[in-house]
Amino acid sequence: MQPIQNLYTKLSTPCKVVITMHQKPDGDAMGSTLGLYHFLKQFDHEITVISPTNWASFLNWMPGCDKVLDYEVQTDKSNKIIDDADWIFCLDFNTLSRTKRMEEKLVNAAATRILIDHHQQPQVEVFEYGISDTAKSSTCEMVYDFIINAGQGDKINVEVAQCLYAGVMTDTGSFRFPSTTASVHRMIADLKEKGLEHSIVHENLFDNFLESRYRFIGNILSNRMEIFYEYNTALITIPQSDLIKYDVKTGDTEGLVNFPLSIKGIKLASIIIDRGEERKSSFRSKGDFDVNTFARKYFNGGGHFNAAGGFNKEPLEVVVDKFKKAMIENREQLSTYQF
Ligand code: 5GP
Ligand code: MN
Numbered sequence: 175m176q177p178i179q180n181l182y183t184k185l186s187t188p189c190k191v192v193i194t195m196h197q198k199p200d201g202d203a204m205g206s207t208l209g210l211y212h213f214l215k216q217f218d219h220e221i222t223v224i225s226p227t228n229w230a231s232f233l234n235w236m237p238g239c240d241k242v243l244d245y246e247v248q249t250d251k252s253n254k255i256i257d258d259a260d261w262i263f264c265l266d267f268n269t270l271s272r273t274k275r276m277e278e279k280l281v282n283a284a285a286t287r288i289l290i291d292h293h294q295q296p297q298v299e300v301f302e303y304g305i306s307d308t309a310k311s312s313t314c315e316m317v318y319d320f321i322i323n324a325g326q327g328d329k330i331n332v333e334v335a336q337c338l339y340a341g342v343m344t345d346t347g348s349f350r351f352p353s354t355t356a357s358v359h360r361m362i363a364d365l366k367e368k369g370l371e372h373s374i375v376h377e378n379l380f381d382n383f384l385e386s387r388y389r390f391i392g393n394i395l396s397n398r399m400e401i402f403y404e405y406n407t408a409l410i411t412i413p414q415s416d417l418i419k420y421d422v423k424t425g426d427t428e429g430l431v432n433f434p435l436s437i438k439g440i441k442l443a444s445i446i447i448d449r450g451e452e453r454k455s456s457f458r459s460k461g462d463f464d465v466n467t468f469a470r471k472y473f474n475g476g477g478h479f480n481a482a483g484g485f486n487k488e489p490l491e492v493v494v495d496k497f498k499k500a501m502i503e504n505r506e507q508l509s510t511y512q513f
Pocket of ligand 2: 202203266292312313345
């Protein structure tokens with residue numbers, strides 16, 4: 175993988191560009207791809223943003239989101255665009271398997287693949303150019319750095335600023351995680367100076383939920399959360415019947431894992447959701463418990479040191495049992511309360 179700086183001189187030559195992100199894109203995945211889209215558009219490239227799957231409706235306000243293709247719905251059209259592409263930017267993921275059904279298409283694409291990402295253990299051999307930095311708060315911060323380091327800061331308009339802000343804000347838990355460096359705050363100051371109205375972004379993201387989501391959360395916290403105080407661990411288990419009963423949509427479960435993480439003494443918070451085709455899990459930790467390794471070892475997953483996820487094909491009870499055994503296996507690390 176060549177350093178991303180080698181791309182700077184090629185930026186101004188118009189070409190066909192695809193920008194993609196991980197499946198079920200979150201604020202950082204959608205924000206970074208659309209932020210890059212609004213930046214690159216200014217060089218007259220022909221650009222298409224393709225999401226491997228659908229996404230949460232609370233992201234629909236982002237400028238350009240209405241033009242994003244859902245690979246699972248518009249497969250033929252997306253395949254043709256990928257076949258014709260010169261460049262494929264891969265943002266907020268680092269192994270092609272994170273693009274689900276799009277993986278095969280990306281593996282065989284003739285286009286130049288470019289990585290911008292902050293997750294651990296990148297599959298560097300599949301990218302021609304790229305930057306991977308696990309110290310970065312978000313992929314949006316990395317897209318901002320990319321634009322600034324290319325000497326193109328004057329091309330950060332309000333659309334770019336809104337998209338990038340949304341991703342940095344959500345990936346840092348509203349600027350509270352340790353990844354929120356002084357550079358992050360300097361970046362936000364710069365975006366503000368370029369016309370960003372941050373409170374509108376917060377309203378768009380957090381004040382548009384339906385009543386049913388809060389009824390669902392009430393049920394989860396009352397009936398589906400177990401606390402294992404001796405292991406400083408919490409687990410939320412959601413059967414598929416709850417998703418149906420409360421009409422839960424993509425994105426409605428995002429952030430739920432943070433509820434038990436804010437209980438005093440909890441070091442590992444987990445959620446396992448039966449999504450029908452698979453059991454999807456999310457892990458969050460405080461302090462020295464490495465959930466990236468935990469997710470890799472037991473749940474076919476990965477992510478960051480303090481935030482990771484995975485999936486299993488076994489039935490829900492089997493996965494929950496696996497979790498409890500894994501918790502006991504990691505007893506020594508978990509039972510010491512050391513933040
Ligand atoms: P979340 O729990 O919000 O879905 O994901 C937390 C972090 O772990 C994110 O950075 C996400 O990209 C990563 N992650 C979630 N699920 C998976 C997975 O199945 N595989 C890998 N490698 N990473 C995941
Ligand atoms: Mn991210």
